[in-house]
Amino acid sequence: MKIFNQIKLDKESSSQHLYIQLYKALKDMILEGTLKKGDRLPPIRKLSDFLEVNNVTVVSAYRILEEEGLVYKRIGSGTYVAADSYEKESIKNYSQELMEDDYNQAPMIDQGHIQLEEDMINFASATPSPNLFPVDDFKKVLNEVLDRDKGLAFGYQESQGYYPLRVALKEYISIYDIHTEENNIQIISGAQQGIDIIAKGMLNYGDYVLIESPSYTGAMAVFQSRGAKIIDIPLEDDGLNLESLEKKIITYQPKFLYIMPNFQNPTGISYSLQKKSKIIKIAEKYNLLIVEDDYLSDLNFYADDNKTLKSLDKNDLVIYIKSFSKIFMPGLRLGFLVVPKALSEEVLMAKHATDISTSGLLQRALQLYLQKGIWKQHIRYMEEQYRERFEIMTKCIVEFMPENVEYTLPKGGVNFWLKLPDGLSSKELYEIAVKENIVFAPGNLFFLNNKNTSYFRLSMAAVDNKEIEYGIKKLSSLINNLLKPKNKGYIQPNQYTPIL
Amino acid sequence: MKIFNQIKLDKESSSQHLYIQLYKALKDMILEGTLKKGDRLPPIRKLSDFLEVNNVTVVSAYRILEEEGLVYKRIGSGTYVAADSYEKESIKNYSQELMEDDYNQAPMIDQGHIQLEEDMINFASATPSPNLFPVDDFKKVLNEVLDRDKGLAFGYQESQGYYPLRVALKEYISIYDIHTEENNIQIISGAQQGIDIIAKGMLNYGDYVLIESPSYTGAMAVFQSRGAKIIDIPLEDDGLNLESLEKKIITYQPKFLYIMPNFQNPTGISYSLQKKSKIIKIAEKYNLLIVEDDYLSDLNFYADDNKTLKSLDKNDLVIYIKSFSKIFMPGLRLGFLVVPKALSEEVLMAKHATDISTSGLLQRALQLYLQKGIWKQHIRYMEEQYRERFEIMTKCIVEFMPENVEYTLPKGGVNFWLKLPDGLSSKELYEIAVKENIVFAPGNLFFLNNKNTSYFRLSMAAVDNKEIEYGIKKLSSLINNLLKPKNKGYIQPNQYTPIL
Known part of the structure; x- marks a missing residue:
């Protein structure tokens, strides 16, 4: 972590957001070569502790670096420096724009679009993680088509x-x-x-x-x-x-x-x-x-x-x-x-x-x-991958979820639908879980008028076996905490809506 | 043309359209090797005369072959056999489906979607012909992206x-x-x-x-x-x-x-x-x-x-x-x-x-x-290509269009807007022109309620210099014919709508 001592953030600055400052500092380190291709960036929490800033600041800075192609994520492993010298040349001129820029996104959670951050355990996404995609095969057919059909x-x-x-x-x-x-x-x-x-x-x-x-x-x-x-x-x-x-x-x-x-x-x-x-x-x-x-x-x-x-x-x-x-x-x-x-x-x-x-x-x-016919191979591969996850997910829910959480186990697909004990809101669980780097889809997203409910959806499409076990255990303990009398303070009765 | 003697069409058949029969016969010739990769298919009119079928029959058969990748068009040159043995293997199984199939498209001309056929002079399209696309450069960046970003x-x-x-x-x-x-x-x-x-x-x-x-x-x-x-x-x-x-x-x-x-x-x-x-x-x-x-x-x-x-x-x-x-x-x-x-x-x-x-x-x-920065080169290239066409188009319209056809010449872009003498409908001109293998966009497409008008649009995006000259000359002579008293029979007064 020593090399990160060189990062100086002006926490009093009103003209420039902290995450923009951090993004620029990290980018400079990459462009100068202090951080080299293949180097792993510190985990979110480690760097935020070290710099005494909020997790979200680090997450946002990493995201901009990723969008610029300077770093990339490996699921379950971390964030790595990606840029080679050619790319460094070409991206230098982004900095200027970002200085005055906010880079905010519209808050879309209520439309079913959940903001994902680096390192999060993602039970929200029903789509497979990119490492499952048949990229090489698809590249081959793309090139064949271009050679064959041209314009x-x-x-x-x-x-x-x-x-x-x-x-x-x-x-x-x-x-x-x-x-x-x-x-x-x-x-x-x-x-x-x-x-x-x-x-x-x-x-x-x-x-x-x-x-x-x-x-x-x-x-x-x-x-x-x-x-x-x-x-x-x-x-x-x-x-x-x-x-x-x-x-x-x-x-x-x-x-x-x-x-x-x-x-x-x-x-x-x-x-x-x-x-x-x-x-x-x-x-x-x-x-x-x-x-x-x-x-x-x-x-x-x-x-x-x-x-x-x-x-x-x-x-x-x-x-x-x-x-x-x-x-x-x-x-x-x-x-x-x-x-x-x-x-x-x-x-x-x-x-x-x-x-x-x-x-x-x-x-x-x-x-x-x-x-x-590559399609058939791919489907078989996805089935294998998913079947294993499906079984681990099932096992973990049965084993770790508190007794008063209700669910009917699915027979296929990627979604598990659970219900908190009456009186608990899944939106509230969501807010607590996000702080622990776990996301899922609160049930209100799926009801007309966006009603607040005790239901929630866990998807297994974008999580690996380790994440499933850690995530379900963690969620279970968060639910147990919510259920404890001393934590009743979290719960404001007017946040609840009758459950369908 | 001799080899096309082997094509036997059952013109009495009610169960199978002529163009499907022709498509299958030509496909067999390709699969058997009678027609080889690189061979030029006969021009539409030549083959239709030879087989004593309608132009449209040949056009439709060629289109299906093209969609299957068995043949390809070269603008202004003709249709060539494209398939190599690998592709032949893989496409054999289409025949079955097409036997019972009609392969019709919804008639979309009134929605501004004009059906184009092989060998047509295309004044209807405002988009460049595929041979102007920077395919090779784009293939390179596609591959770079795939290698860099993977999943x-x-x-x-x-x-x-x-x-x-x-x-x-x-x-x-x-x-x-x-x-x-x-x-x-x-x-x-x-x-x-x-x-x-x-x-x-x-x-x-x-x-x-x-x-x-x-x-x-x-x-x-x-x-x-x-x-x-x-x-x-x-x-x-x-x-x-x-x-x-x-x-x-x-x-x-x-x-x-x-x-x-x-x-x-x-x-x-x-x-x-x-x-x-x-x-x-x-x-x-x-x-x-x-x-x-x-x-x-x-x-x-x-x-x-x-x-x-x-x-x-x-x-x-x-x-x-x-x-x-x-x-x-x-x-x-x-x-x-x-x-x-x-x-x-x-x-x-x-x-x-x-x-x-x-x-x-x-x-x-x-x-x-x-x-x-390849973009800038490409724009310059397109400008050159289009400037030449623009000038030829302008020259031909000024030189060949009948005097009582009105227009204001544009200062850029790809579209020329003309007006037939009062009383003539551009939709009618369209129908006559299609028979001569020329398409353009009748003016009614661009007015509310699809009103029938004397206006029409000629675009230069998808035509080459030769086609421009031939096409404008031909259109001009068709308009002159429409204006001749002996041809007044074409014009039914109730087809006209007051022009805006």
């Missing part, structure tokens, strides 16, 4: 999507018993865009939409943005409450029902096959459209059945959204829809008005990746 | 955009006298998405929006989709009619004004500096927000001034949209916004709800591309 790979792609990719996807989903035509497949820039263009194509101001309660925040945001009225239906252990569903269809005549029947987000619930069939029958009876968000059915460990609703849909009433973000690479921004024939034109128009088309280069690369 | 390049990127890219863009626009902070820059997946998320962030059902008349179709589609009411304001040779603008601001209290002050689309008009300044003053007077779509100000040849409104905006009333599609590569789907501070949160939320984030890989590659 064509950078032209506008058809709005519906690159034809050979649609053909390949048609084959891919036939394994999951979904049989369709290339013409019914619409390429999208990720599942969120899928929800957005379906809403654009179908929802007018004042229309009703049915959702599960709880549901995915990003979908609610889209429906609200269209001026639609959202009606939620309680989830049971085997899926939607059907009586409530039918009643609400009759009352509201909704444009569609938005659901995730396999390893639901956030609850992890799997709909029973019986319930899936009944929902299809109800849809037929009322001519109800269903938007099925299949973000993760591939990751089945113990469910007897992970059939999609689309595979049961004989009357073309299901719009199927498939995301690759959770099992492949989120940053590709690629996914697809299977669209009922009657809606294909509306959806295509909506896609065109949204962003003309999805990147042709990435579509072509994914097509080649699928064609070469 | 990080495929993770979710911050919704606002990759920080170093925002820094680079901030510098880039300072050349154009726009001075802002990284925090006010929002990365978008192309200008169309920019319009979409601005609308999402700002427009509610029933709000008013002002636009130029004529204007960009894709923007109108977005505003309409939000349930907004669009009010159009006539364009004069030096920009908007200011009297009408002020009157409509007072009457409708619009949420914003959407304009393209430099080389406007579709008219090519450049606003005078005086008019730009007056518009800024009007905006200040009424606290009016302006959405400035800068799709092409970079391409100035003869305008005294190509200042953006944003550079004149002292009160943070202009939302600036910058597209790279027209001067760089449309298929990247990258652009950015400069957002007034007061709106930054709304815009960021809207981006998040739209697609979470833009591809991090492509953002990182663009950042490196900008950083290395």
Whole structure:
């Protein structure tokens, strides 16, 4: 730590934030060569203790260094100096801007966007950590596409999507018993865009939409943005409450029902096959459209059945959204829809008005990746990785969580849904946990009107085995602390809301 | 042509379209090796004459082969066999699907999406032909990014955009006298998405929006989709009619004004500096927000001034949209916004709800591309290419267009806006021109309610010098034919609409 003695921070300065000062000091050390490529930076807490500053100051400084490519993180290991001399040359001129700059981000936690900091144990993210991505294989296909297609790979792609990719996807989903035509497949820039263009194509101001309660925040945001009225239906252990569903269809005549029947987000619930069939029958009876968000059915460990609703849909009433973000690479921004024939034109128009088309280069690369069969290897690899985590996560929750924390263990997917004892708020637990460098998703994010609840979601996608054990133990002890009478001081009764 | 004798088409078949039959026959010839890598396929018309089928049949067959990567086009030269043996192996299994498939696309011309066929002279597209793209340079930066960032390049990127890219863009626009902070820059997946998320962030059902008349179709589609009411304001040779603008601001209290002050689309008009300044003053007077779509100000040849409104905006009333599609590569789907501070949160939320984030890989590659300064070389190259076309285009229009065709020559950009003699419809000219393998954009696309007009837009972005001369001559003779009394039969009076 001695070399860090040279860092002088002006703690009285009102003109320059401490983290900007620290960022600049560290950057100077890198550019001067005091810190060399491959050197490990001190852990957050160690440096903050040493400099007598807040954790967040160090976290923010490290983040800017990382964004500039000067340092990089290794999950579970720390932060390392990355820049070589070439890069050093080229980034010197960033300093000027940052001097006057705040580099704040809008606080987005209430929209389901949780701010992550270095070294945090991340139970909040449902997407895999970057070290699981098949980077080398994908680099190969990218280069093959560039050599083969040249400029064509950078032209506008058809709005519906690159034809050979649609053909390949048609084959891919036939394994999951979904049989369709290339013409019914619409390429999208990720599942969120899928929800957005379906809403654009179908929802007018004042229309009703049915959702599960709880549901995915990003979908609610889209429906609200269209001026639609959202009606939620309680989830049971085997899926939607059907009586409530039918009643609400009759009352509201909704444009569609938005659901995730396999390893639901956030609850992890799997709909029973019986319930899936009944929902299809109800849809037929009322001519109800269903938007099925299949973000993760591939990751089945113990469910007897992970059939999609689309595979049961004989009357073309299901719009199927498939995301690759959770099992492949989120940053590709690629996914697809299977669209009922009657809606294909509306959806295509909506896609065109949204962003003309999805990147042709990435579509072509994914097509080649699928064609070469590397996809299957990758899915198997992800399954192995996740299965181990899934079992450790299950074991730790069962073993360490206080007895009065309730949960139903999922049979697949990456999400675990837990409930604090009545009277405790998961938002409060969140705030305490963040100070211990643990993040998760408080339950209020997943309910209409952002209600404060005792529920919370733990995801295993971005944590390794060690982090799982440490994190669950830590969370359990934080919950136990909250439950102790002497700590009742934390709890202000007006922060609670009745729990659904 | 002899080898094409082996193609047998069943013209009586009702179960299989002719173009599918032809596609399969040609594909077999490629797979069998009768047609080899590098062989040129016959020109459309030659093969259609030879086989006694419609041009469109051949065009459609060639398109499917191209989409499968079996053949590729060289602009102005023809269609060549592309597949090597590896690819042949892998694509065999497409045939099955195509047998039962129609491969139709939704007819999108009325939404501004014009169907292009092989060998057509394309005055419709305002985006450069793929042979102008800096593919090799971009491939290099892509690979550098992958080696440097590995999995990080495929993770979710911050919704606002990759920080170093925002820094680079901030510098880039300072050349154009726009001075802002990284925090006010929002990365978008192309200008169309920019319009979409601005609308999402700002427009509610029933709000008013002002636009130029004529204007960009894709923007109108977005505003309409939000349930907004669009009010159009006539364009004069030096920009908007200011009297009408002020009157409509007072009457409708619009949420914003959407304009393209430099080389406007579709008219090519450049606003005078005086008019730009007056518009800024009007905006200040009424606290009016302006959405400035800068799709092409970079391409100035003869305008005294190509200042953006944003550079004149002292009160943070202009939302600036910058597209790279027209001067760089449309298929990247990258652009950015400069957002007034007061709106930054709304815009960021809207981006998040739209697609979470833009591809991090492509953002990182663009950042490196900008950083290395290759960008400047590329812009210079594009300028040279376009300047030559611009001059040939100008010369040909002046020389060959019939006297009673009206136009104001643009001073930059890629679009030329012309008006047929009263009583002639550009949609009708379009239909005749397509048969001669020439496409352009009929004027009705750019007016509210898709009104049929005598205006039309010719773009020079995707045509080479030869095509320009041949195309303008041909169009001129088609117009002359339409004007001849004996051809009056084409014109049905009820197809005309009063021209604005």
